[in-house]
Amino acid sequence: MIALIAGAAGQLGRALQATAPAGATVIAPDEARFDILDAAAVDAIIAETRPTHLFNAAAYTAVDKAETDADTAHRVNATAVATLATAARAHGAKLVHISTDFVFDGTASTPYPPDATPNPLGLYGATKRAGETAALANPDALIVRTAWVYAAKGNNFVHTMLRLMRERPELRVVADQVGTPTHATGLARALWALAAANARGIFHWTDAGVCSWYDFAVAIQEEALALGLLATAIPILPIRTTDYPTPARRPAYSVLDKTDTWALTGPALPWRAELRLCLQDIRDAA
Numbered sequence: 001m002i003a004l005i006a007g008a009a010g011q012l013g014r015a016l017q018a019t020a021p022a023g024a025t026v027i028a029p030d031e032a033r034f035d036i037l038d039a040a041a042v043d044a045i046i047a048e049t050r051p052t053h054l055f056n057a058a059a060y061t062a063v064d065k066a067e068t069d070a071d072t073a074h075r076v077n078a079t080a081v082a083t084l085a086t087a088a089r090a091h092g093a094k095l096v097h098i099s100t101d102f103v104f105d106g107t108a109s110t111p112y113p114p115d116a117t118p119n120p121l122g123l124y125g126a127t128k129r130a131g132e133t134a135a136l137a138n139p140d141a142l143i144v145r146t147a148w149v150y151a152a153k154g155n156n157f158v159h160t161m162l163r164l165m166r167e168r169p170e171l172r173v174v175a176d177q178v179g180t181p182t183h184a185t186g187l188a189r190a191l192w193a194l195a196a197a198n199a200r201g202i203f204h205w206t207d208a209g210v211c212s213w214y215d216f217a218v219a220i221q222e223e224a225l226a227l228g229l230l231a232t233a234i235p236i237l238p239i240r241t242t243d244y245p246t247p248a249r250r251p252a253y254s255v256l257d258k259t260d261t262w263a264l265t266g267p268a269l270p271w272r273a274e275l276r277l278c279l280q281d282i283r284d285a286a
Ligand SMILES: NC(=O)C1=CN([C@@H]2O[C@H](COP(=O)(O)OP(=O)(O)OC[C@H]3O[C@@H](n4cnc5c(N)ncnc54)[C@H](O)[C@@H]3O)[C@@H](O)[C@H]2O)C=CC1
Pocket: 006, 007, 008, 009, 010, 011, 012, 013, 031, 034, 035, 036, 037, 056, 057, 058, 059, 060, 061, 076, 098, 099, 100, 101, 128, 146, 147, 148, 149, 150, 154, 155
């Protein structure tokens, strides 16, 4: 397998490089060399490197900023995906594209299967849904929706919580948005496995289990205290979404049904076990 990665410096891009299977050749250019907005550059780099697989880990991921920057978000999350889908097809490479639980409106009360009807609440989700449609124009494309992604390096909820838990006397965290955290390392391994199985169409991947952002924050504090990453516990108080307004609306329930994926990859670890692994990496890197 020759894997070309777009967005190699992001959380998932780095995890894909760290978990590449034995025998895979990984090509991970930086964004200056592989800007997915540059159709000519995309075509040239694929022609030059001749990948069997094109992983698109690049995205516009600033959910709230997308509300006032819809044009850029759409160009990165949808228009560029159409470019990648066409180029992959022209060069005989398999496109592996990543999408999000934010394509759903969160009104369900049981996990969303891959064929559930999308209805994004915000601009980010709408651009990611448009990207799915663009990728699906390539019949061989694999699209994997995930949620609440974090990694030892990157801008994510785990690092934000660790910082605030050191700075603040107490924290208030939303308790009425429910989903599942996803450690980028486990997601990357799942993508390699799905690609090797030549899966096509839409699949779902998160860690196992369900929690609220409040539950996640409490677990981060407990595990970080146990690992010595935090010195003292602070009170963490559950609040409602209406008490913490954000520019973009977010789904209240975004648990994804992973049955089809796990039949090919085996089950994910429970989210708390993955959290512990990530915090161990953060501690070891400190
Ligand atoms: N972070 C999260 O909580 C979630 C992420 N996802 C999806 O997972 C995928 C991976 O996300 P993360 O690794 O967390 O994001 P990230 O924000 O850590 O990485 C995205 C990378 O794409 C790069 N990028 C942006 N525009 C680009 C362009 N024009 N050309 C090349 N690279 C460009 C960025 O510089 C960044 O390095 C994305 O498709 C995202 O939409 C889905 C659900 C949740």
